[in-house]
Every structure is written in structure tokens, then in C-alpha cells.
Amino acid sequence: MKNFAIMRVTAATLLISKYVMVAHAKNAVSQLRRKRNKQMSNNFNFRFHPGHVNELLQCGERSAESWFEAMNNMFPKYDIITEHRVAGFIAQTAHESNKYNALTENLNYSAAALDKIFGKYFKRAGRDAKQYHRQPEKIANVIYANRMDNGDTDSGDGWRFRGGGILQLTGRYNYTKFGNSVGLSALEATKYVRTKFGAIESACWFWESNDINRYCDNNDIVGMTKRINGGTIGLEDRIHHYEHALEILGAPVVENVTHRTLKMGMRGTDVSKMQRALGIHADGDFGPGTAKAVKRWQAQNGLTADGIVGRQTLLRLYN
Numbered sequence: 334m335k336n337f338a339i340m341r342v343t344a345a346t347l348l349i350s351k352y353v354m355v356a357h358a359k360n361a362v363s364q365l366r367r368k369r370n371k372q373m374s375n376n377f378n379f380r381f382h383p384g385h386v387n388e389l390l391q392c393g394e395r396s397a398e399s400w401f402e403a404m405n406n407m408f409p410k411y412d413i414i415t416e417h418r419v420a421g422f423i424a425q426t427a428h429e430s431n432k433y434n435a436l437t438e439n440l441n442y443s444a445a446a447l448d449k450i451f452g453k454y455f456k457r458a459g460r461d462a463k464q465y466h467r468q469p470e471k472i473a474n475v476i477y478a479n480r481m482d483n484g485d486t487d488s489g490d491g492w493r494f495r496g497g498g499i500l501q502l503t504g505r506y507n508y509t510k511f512g513n514s515v516g517l518s519a520l521e522a523t524k525y526v527r528t529k530f531g532a533i534e535s536a537c538w539f540w541e542s543n544d545i546n547r548y549c550d551n552n553d554i555v556g557m558t559k560r561i562n563g564g565t566i567g568l569e570d571r572i573h574h575y576e577h578a579l580e581i582l583g584a585p586v587v588e589n590v591t592h593r594t595l596k597m598g599m600r601g602t603d604v605s606k607m608q609r610a611l612g613i614h615a616d617g618d619f620g621p622g623t624a625k626a627v628k629r630w631q632a633q634n635g636l637t638a639d640g641i642v643g644r645q646t647l648l649r650l651y652n
Contacts, residue, residue, distance in 0.1 A: 411537040420578035421549035430499040438496030440469035482506035498526035595642035
């Protein structure tokens with residue numbers, strides 16, 4: 334009986350010790366996370382954390398943690414530290430990479446698609462697209478040949494330097510320039526941009542090289558898009574991502590909309606919101622067509638039809 338009692342006491346002691354150790358471990362992890370989050374937030378002008386990344390990319394906690402680690406490390410180096418700059422960056426790169434799921438350009442086109450999208454290199458050039466049907470390497474070596482410092486179709490540069498990373502860095506020229514900025518050769522850079530850190534840093538490099546932060550500071554989603562895309566392809570989706578990111582990061586677009594007077598020549602998410610409220614095409618660009626629609630709406634609602642969206646027009650439009 335005595336031995337049995339000792340065994341019971343020993344078992345109980347071990348159990349208590351186990352719970353104490355678990356509690357200490359949990360407390361240590363919790364303190365480490367709080368300390369890390371505090372350090373992370375000090376890099377930005379607002380509290381930025383992995384939960385934001387997960388909500389914006391819908392990638393799961395583990396993936397969000399690793400993407401956040403790369404962002405937290407790289408963003409401050411390129412002065413991407415405000416809500417609008419981070420929102421602009423994530424919105425544009427999420428659109429370009431299918432929410433960070435595509436780090437390599439997809440060139441698996443059918444013959445019909447090649448003639449339609451790349452007619453300059455196929456149908457109009459007299460090249461039979463059927464011979465390139467669903468052959469990404471051959472396609473890349475045609476459409477990227479003899480430009481961006483790439484060699485001819487036989488050089489293999491088109492495939493070697495195809496789009497990579499979350500902004501799809503493309504061409505020997507761009508890989509060389511980016512590589513030089515981080516101490517890598519062009520070939521080494523092609524591998525690096527397909528890692529999380531490399532994908533973020535290459536996009537940051539492009540961002541800084543094209544001074545895109547200034548468009549973010551002016552809330553100019555159209556300007557951002559043109560610098561990245563060369564046009565406004567996918568603008569509606571980019572605007573959606575941008576407005577969502579601003580809300581998640583704590584900088585609601587509504588604040589901007591209610592304080593800025595809008596007039597012809599201006600661009601931004603507030604312009605696109607106003608266009609949607611008017612029931613017209615929302616491209617974020619206040620052009621002659623938008624001015625005409627504003628004047629018509631103002632006249633119908635008993636306001637001075639001057640085409641300028643000031644406080645009175647904004648209040649009436651959104652209330």
C-alpha cells in the first residue's frame with residue numbers, strides 16, 4: 334500500500350510538472366509573438382501583421398506568415414511603410430500573380446490563343462501557331478526574342494528570362510538590372526524571384542525604380558496600373574483589391590471620398606466610387622464622359638451643373 338501511495342504521488346507530481354512545463358512553454362511562445370509583433374509593427378507607420386496578409390491573399394496562416402516575413406523584411410528597405418503604399422503594392426501584385434499563387438509566367442497557350450493574343454509573332458508574321466500549340470518554351474522563345482536584351486529565338490533567352498515573381502519580371506535586361514541591385518547574376522536572379530523573398534524583393538525593386546509610391550500617396554490606382562501594366566488592363570479587379578486592402582489595413586477609402594473635391598483630369602479610387610454611384614463605367618479616370626455624366630446628375634438633382642464633384646454633390650450622391 335505504501336509503495337502504491339508513493340506511485341500515485343509520483344504520477345501526480347509528474348502530471349503537474351507536465352502541465353507547468355506546457356504552461357511555461359505557451360507563455361514563452363506568447364511573449365515571443367508579442368515581442369515579434371511589436372518589433373514588426375515598428376517598421377511601419379501602422380500596425381501591420383500576418384493576419385492582414387492572410388485576409389488579403391486568403392493563403393492560410395502558415396503561408397501568410399512566410400509572405401509576411403518577406404514583406405516585413407523588404408518593405409521598409411523600399412519605403413513601403415504606409416497603409417496606402419502597402420495596399421497599393423499588395424493589390425497590384427495580387428492581381429498580377431493570382432494572389433501570389435503564380436510565381437512563373439504561364440505560357441501554355443493554344444494555337445488559337447497565340448494567333449489572337451500574339452498575332453504579331455504568329456499569324457501576321459506568317460508563323461504557323463499550330464506548331465507551337467501548348468509548348469510554353471517554344472512560345473517564350475518566339476514572343477520574347479530580340480528584345481529586352483534577349484537573344485534570338487535559338488538563344489533560349491525568351492524561356493530563360495520569362496516572367497517570374499509576383500510582378501512577372503521579364504527579359505534579360507530586367508533580370509540583369511535587378512540582379513545587380515542585390516548582388517546576383519541575371520541567371521541567379523531568375524531562380525531568386527521564384528522564392529518568397531525574391532518575389533517580394535524583385536517587385537519592390539520594380540516599384541522603387543518606377544516611383545510607384547508617389548501614385549499610392551496620391552491614391553492614384555490608375556497611375557499605378559499604367560506604370561505596371563503599360564495600360565489599364567484588369568483595372569476593375571485592381572481597384573477592388575486596392576479598396577479591400579485599404580479597408581483591411583485601416584485606411585477606409587470612404588474618408589478620401591468625402592474630403593476631396595473631384596474634377597476633370599483627376600484619377601483615383603474615389604473617382605471610381607463616384608463613377609459607380611453615377612452608374613457609369615468605373616475606370617477611376619475623371620474624363621469628359623464622366624464630367625458630362627456629373628453635370629447631368631447635378632441638373633437632375635437641383636444642383637449647379639458645373640461638373641465639379643464638391644462637398645454638396647458628394648453628400649447628395651452618397652446619402
